[in-house]
Amino acid sequence: MRIDVITIFPEYLTPLELSLIGRARREGLVDLHVHDLRQWTHDRHRTVDDSPLGGGAGMVMKPEPWAAAFSGVRESGQAALGTDVEPLIIFPNPAGEPFAQSTAQEWSRCEWLVFACGRYEGIDERVYQHLADVGCEVALASLGDYVLNGGEVAVLAITEAVVRLVPGVVGNAESLIEESHAAGLLEYPVFTRPASWTDPAGVVREAPPILLSGDHGKIAAWRQEQSEARTRERRPDLLAPLDEDAAGS
Numbered sequence: 423m424r425i426d427v428i429t430i431f432p433e434y435l436t437p438l439e440l441s442l443i444g445r446a447r448r449e450g451l452v453d454l455h456v457h458d459l460r461q462w463t464h465d466r467h468r469t470v471d472d473s474p475l476g477g478g479a480g481m482v483m484k485p486e487p488w489a490a491a492f493s494g495v496r497e498s499g500q501a502a503l504g505t506d507v508e509p510l511i512i513f514p515n516p517a518g519e520p521f522a523q524s525t526a527q528e529w530s531r532c533e534w535l536v537f538a539c540g541r542y543e544g545i546d547e548r549v550y551q552h553l554a555d556v557g558c559e560v561a562l563a564s565l566g567d568y569v570l571n572g573g574e575v576a577v578l579a580i581t582e583a584v585v586r587l588v589p590g591v592v593g594n595a596e597s598l599i600e601e602s603h604a605a606g607l608l609e610y611p612v613f614t615r616p617a618s619w620t621d622p623a624g625v626v627r628e629a630p631p632i633l634l635s636g637d638h639g640k641i642a643a644w645r646q647e648q649s650e651a652r653t654r655e656r657r658p659d660l661l662a663p664l665d666e667d668a669a670g671s
């Protein structure tokens with residue numbers, strides 16, 4: 423998988439050099455490139471924003487640098503990939519579709535992702551229109567119903583959620599199956615040694631005895647029951663589709 427990120431804050435993306443994503447890059451499972459949008463400006467001040475037409479607070483990102491950036495990244499990416507494959511261009515955007523595990527699973531199968539990190543009040547709408555008119559596949563994704571100052575934090579989250587699903591990135595692929603949201607349920611509670619722990623308040627806390635039984639069938643059943651109970655309590659909205667399926671079967 424190739425990933426390109428276009429941003430005015432390249433240093434915001436340095437966490438992608440660390441840990442699991444960093445190892446995947448070093449192992450050649452992911453080829454990730456971060457680009458400073460200002461390299462596609464030509465004025466002395468390297469201007470990427472201007473006042474909103476029609477008035478209003480804040481600034482809007484100008485269309486010219488973005489159009490030049492997409493053209494440049496597309497050209498360099500196709501040269502590196504050796505094909506004329508087109509990327510999926512992803513705009514983190516508060517008005518985008520909710521990013522979910524199903525989105526991560528879908529995007530983890532893409533050959534090439536290009537992330538466009540907006541800032542200020544957003545990117546001139548004509549950029550989206552231009553990309554659509556030249557046949558680019560574009561997605562607008564939102565992390566959730568809260569307001570960030572730009573797209574970089576979302577790209578960090580989305581990149582981690584997507585790349586960890588790329589085959590070979592996570593050592594134990596089985597762990598991906600039981601995770602929260604992977605099967606539409608929240609993950610069951612986890613425990614480790616010591617089986618009996620006296621906490622700092624002097625309370626003795628025992629791990630569920632079933633987990634020490636060695637009966638893997640009963641343990642699996644207990645974990646499924648815990649996942650369903652936890653989901654029903656904390657995220658009943660996730661059960662609605664599952665309950666409808668069960669009712670229809």
Ligand SMILES: N#Cc1c(-c2ccc3ccn(Cc4ccncc4)c3c2)n[nH]c1N
Pocket residue numbers: 514515516539540541542543544563564565566567568569570571572573576
């Ligand atoms: N994904 C995602 C997001 C963002 C987000 C993403 C990109 C940009 C670019 C600019 N801004 C600032 C801004 C612009 C307009 N309205 C409000 C804030 C962004 C916010 N906020 N909240 C989310 N869940």
